[in-house]
Amino acid sequence: MVDFQLDEMQEMLRELAHEFAVDEIRPNAEHWDLDSVYPKEAIKAAHEMGLLNLHISEEYGGPGLGTMEEVLVNEELAWGDPGFATAAYATALACAPVITGATDEQKEKYLRMVAEDGALASYAVTEPGAGSDVAACKTHAVKDGDEYVMNGSKMWITGAGYADWFFVLAKTDLDAGYKGMSGFIVDANSPGLNLGKKENNMGQRCSDTRSISFDDLRIPAENLVGGSESGGWMNAMKAFDMSRPNIAAHATGLARAAYEHSLQYSSERQTFGKPLHKHQAIQFMLADMKTKIEASRMLTWKSASDFDRGVLNTESAAHAKRFSADTAMEVTTDAVQVYGGYGYSEEYPVARLMRGAKVMQIYEGSSQVQRMIIGREITKGL
Ligand SMILES: Cc1cc2nc3c(=O)[nH]c(=O)nc-3n(C[C@H](O)[C@H](O)[C@H](O)COP(=O)(O)OP(=O)(O)OC[C@H]3O[C@@H](n4cnc5c(N)ncnc54)[C@H](O)[C@@H]3O)c2cc1C
DSSP states (O other): OOOOOOHHHHHHHHHHHHHIIIIHEEEEEHHHTTTTTHHHHHHHHHTTOOOOTTTSGGGTTTTOOOOOHHHHHHHHHHHHHHHHHHOOOOOOOOHHHHHHHHHHIIIIIIIIHHHHHHOOEEEEEOOOTBBSGGGGGEEEEEEEEEEEEEEEEEEETTTGGOOOOEEEEEETTTTTTTGGGGEEEETOOTTTTOOOOOOOOSSOSSSOEEOOOOOOOEGGGBBBBBGGGSSSSHHHHHHHHHHHHHHHHHHHHHHHHHHHHHHHHHOOEETTTTGGSSSSSHHHHHHHHHHHHHHHHHHHHHHHHHHHHOOOOOHHHHHHHHHHHHHHHHHHHHHHHHGGGGGGGSSSSHHHHHHHGGGTTTTTSSHHHHHHHHHHHHTTTT
């Protein structure tokens, strides 16, 4: 039987996240975005309420919940504000390859730091010359006694300015392509780690995005993720099976916010003697928004449920991420259309949501990359 009913605990968690979004996120979202304010205190408050990093197991101080519970919370946080959701989720993304590939000692130190102390972390894989094509990365680490010496640079790293530690993907064998890549946990205060300036992004401007560079950075060999070289690429990619349902949930929440604003506005604004939503062209636009949002949520839940049941969800997570990201862009664009001229002004929330939607089609694997993954999966063995 397929059951779309949430259980009591899941409903309570979703309500808690929704109330947090209403009380703590929505009242600040416009200011955070327009003034590029990193929502540090709100992230701390969300952590204290038990809304972040739900996938860290009880063994390491976390709540040990599933991806299904995480997507419920993440839809609500992004409904509050997509920039907040991205900023708050950066740590969970960095934890994913630690959960899937690290040694018990590494998990004990770095996951517990996040779960119990509210430490922040960043996932550092993309480089100035290597985004979609991760295997083209040039950052490298060379073993020197019981340390590695790392040189190179990373680009577009969410939360870099506030991270306590980084998951970094680097080549330990320059001639072995993606098979020569290893994962490292790098403490943020390590000498030789340099932060770039905060990027002046189009949207989600409260989220901190920066380049980082490594200049003869020394990393203890015990911080090689999993304790062995190579396998880093596979581990970093596996992290996406855990994270993409959550990014899909962010896109769903962001689209839902834009749709709800539009529905409300369309009942207040009158043209040609009747409310906007009485015009069939507008009503059909609202209907299409709602259908796409419902479909986004179902794909998101399916990919989260697959992950939690131990079913390989690479394809279902790609469907969810691609469809909901594209939906967020389409729905927010239509939301601006429903508002007319007022939608084009930052006085109303839909402009911020439209700017915030664009990056959903770019990060965590662009919409083109998701199609490449789906194409690879469906043509396997043909
Ligand atoms: C705000 C923001 C936050 C980010 N946060 C992080 C982070 O925390 N950690 C991290 O590691 N990275 C992060 N990224 C990086 C992000 O994952 C990359 O930007 C993304 O993977 C795309 O890489 P790129 O920008 O180099 O584009 P490119 O790879 O150069 O691609 C350019 C365009 O070409 C398309 N394209 C590329 N190859 C193909 C192909 N074979 N077929 C068809 N189309 C193709 C892409 O879809 C894209 O539209 C972030 C980016 C942004 C903008």
